[in-house]
Amino acid sequence: MKSALLELYHNSLADKVTSKDHRERINQLLRCLDRDCTELTKQLGEEAKGVLKNFRNCYDELLCIENDAAFVQGFCLGVKIITEALSD
Numbered sequence: 001m002k003s004a005l006l007e008l009y010h011n012s013l014a015d016k017v018t019s020k021d022h023r024e025r026i027n028q029l030l031r032c033l034d035r036d037c038t039e040l041t042k043q044l045g046e047e048a049k050g051v052l053k054n055f056r057n058c059y060d061e062l063l064c065i066e067n068d069a070a071f072v073q074g075f076c077l078g079v080k081i082i083t084e085a086l087s088d
Contacts, residue, residue, distance in 0.1 A: 003084060005081060005084055005085075030063075037052065037056060040052065
């Protein structure tokens with residue numbers, strides 16, 4: 001198994017790590033999406049509101065799954081680093 005510390009040092013885990021700027025942009029887009037959906041809901045009929053609500057529920061669940069996966073990935077990386085540090 002390759003050393004997690006060496007992979008971090010050589011930046012080969014960069015695609016797996018979300019930067020602070022990336023997170024801020026995601027939050028900005030989520031606020032925009034929420035604002036636009038609220039505005040759209042005001043303009044829709046009852047049936048279309050139900051469809052939009054189902055869409056939002058599915059999208060929210062997708063975001064939760066992605067966040068959970070990111071947490072697990074980060075936790076596993078942290079455990080690898082701690083294990084390597086303690087074993088040397």
